[in-house]
Amino acid sequence: xxxxxxxxxxLAAIAALAALTLPAVVPHAAAQRPQRPRTGFAFYDxxxxxxxxxxxxxxxxxxxxxxxxxxxxxxxxxxxxRTAAVIDSMAxxxxxxxxxxxxxxxxxxxxxxxxxxxxxxxxxxxxxxxDFALLYYGDRFFPHRTEPGDRTLYVEGTLxxxxxxxxxxxxxxxxxxxxxxxxxxxxxxxxxxxxSVTPRDAARWGLHDATARAEEAGRGTVRSGGRWVMRxxxxxxxxxxxxxxxxxxxxxxxxxxTGDLLRTIDRQRYRDGYGASLPVFVYIR
Numbered sequence: 001x002x003x004x005x006x007x008x009x010x011l012a013a014i015a016a017l018a019a020l021t022l023p024a025v026v027p028h029a030a031a032q033r034p035q036r037p038r039t040g041f042a043f044y045d046x047x048x049x050x051x052x053x054x055x056x057x058x059x060x061x062x063x064x065x066x067x068x069x070x071x072x073x074x075x076x077x078x079x080x081x082r083t084a085a086v087i088d089s090m091a092x093x094x095x096x097x098x099x100x101x102x103x104x105x106x107x108x109x110x111x112x113x114x115x116x117x118x119x120x121x122x123x124x125x126x127x128x129x130x131d132f133a134l135l136y137y138g139d140r141f142f143p144h145r146t147e148p149g150d151r152t153l154y155v156e157g158t159l160x161x162x163x164x165x166x167x168x169x170x171x172x173x174x175x176x177x178x179x180x181x182x183x184x185x186x187x188x189x190x191x192x193x194x195x196s197v198t199p200r201d202a203a204r205w206g207l208h209d210a211t212a213r214a215e216e217a218g219r220g221t222v223r224s225g226g227r228w229v230m231r232x233x234x235x236x237x238x239x240x241x242x243x244x245x246x247x248x249x250x251x252x253x254x255x256x257x258t259g260d261l262l263r264t265i266d267r268q269r270y271r272d273g274y275g276a277s278l279p280v281f282v283y284i285r
Contacts (some may be wrong), residue, residue, distance in 0.1 A: 038283040039140060039159060040092035042248065043168070043194035043232055045221075046083050046099040047264055047275035048130065049109070052076050058129040060101070062268075069270045079264055080105075082274045084112035090248055091115065092281060093137040096168050096194055099130050106133040120155060122148040132168045150174055154182075160285075162190050164240070169195035179205050192284070193235040207235040210245030210282040219247045221278045223260050234282045245282035253278065 050063035052071055063071040087095055087109075095117075100106050106121045118138040124131045132153035136143070141164075143157035151171035157164060165182060169175060175197065182189060183205070193207060202209040211233045214220075220228030228247075236242035253274050255262055262273030 037160075038243070038285050039094065040090070040281060040283050041094040041096070041166075041192060041194075041234070042090055042092050042279045042281040043096045043234060044086065044098070044279035045195075045232060045275070045277040046097055047277060048099055049079055049083060049105050050076075050101045050129070051105055055101075055129055057125075058127055060129055068268065069265065071270075075270060075272070078272055080108050080112050082264070082272075084109060084114075086248075086253070086274060086279065087135065088114045089250065090279065090281065093140045094166075095135040095279075096166060097133045097135065098168065098170055098195060100133050101129050101131065106135075110135055120146065122146055122153055124148055124151060124153070126151060132170075134166065134168075149178065152178060154178070156186075156189060162240070163188060165189040165191050167191060167193045169193060169197055172196050172198070172201065175201060176204075190237040190240045191235075192237065192240070192282075194280070195232055197233050197235055199233075202235045205235075206238070208238055208242055210234045210236050210242050211247070211280050213244055214246045214280075219249070221247055221280060222276060230280075231277065232280050234280050236282060236284065240284040243283040245280060248279040248281050 048063070050060055050071065052063070052065060052073055054061060054064050061067045062069050065072040100109070100121070102123070103121045106119050110117045110119045113135070116137065117135040119133060119135050120143055121131060121133040134155055141157050141159050143155050145156040147154040152174060153168045155166045165186070167178065182191065191207065193201070199209050199212060211230060215230040218228060220230040221232045222229050234245050253262060254260065261276060261278070263271050263276050264273050265271060
């Protein structure tokens with residue numbers, strides 16, 4: 001479901017009215033064309049953000065008040081607050097999420113953020129019940145097409161003068177067919193591919209691995225075997241003029257004694273941390 005906050009709706013209406021009523025300004029021939037503003041985009045695996053209600057369609061009993069994790073309202077709200085704190089700290093107009101259970105969770109998360117986010121959620125019908133969602137500023141990005149797939153979600157919309165396609169991926173097995181079809185049928189769309197993708201995917205489809213240099217420097221999104229591993233990436237269409245991407249890491253997300261992430265759940269025990277993964281981000285114009 002696509003949801004726009006009243007404030008964003010009002011801003012969009014004002015912008016549309018201004019475009020109709022203000023006279024056109026023709027720039028002087030010698031004037032330099034101003035650069036388009038940068039827009040930040042992030043991908044964030046929020047690590048199993050379930051509500052407290054049992055589902056009849058998949059097994060989420062651990063994430064209920066009577067389950068192993070004692071997932072009650074207090075723990076759910078703490079997870080919402082901590083996830084919102086990470087998103088607010090990034091302060092980006094486009095934040096793609098993976099690991100949300102349903103629209104209610106996305107709505108609560110958007111409401112907890114200080115940023116005036118609209119949101120878009122689609123159900124993927126997976127065995128674990130986890131979905132993708134998109135938080136976005138409704139006066140910057142205008143989505144007009146969504147296509148959920150097998151652990152993928154494609155969102156297409158207008159960003160400035162460009163049509164941008166956000167392809168969110170948790171299972172890359174269908175990626176060749178999805179990107180191939182987009183390239184053939186919608187060549188004008190500028191792609192951002194985020195999630196479980198590889199440098200080989202970037203090379204195959206002429207995309208730029210925006211997180212490659214961060215990986216070369218030893219940074220990553222998850223901690224494994226005492227080192228950082230780049231599990232999530234952002235691949236950018238060269239036509240988007242993407243700046244060098246990076247991992248969003250802050251001291252308060254990491255245990256200073258071990259260097260590991262402060263997790264919400266660790267070894268099947270509730271720890272009241274932030275999650276098991278760090279976001280990745282990039283700026284585009």
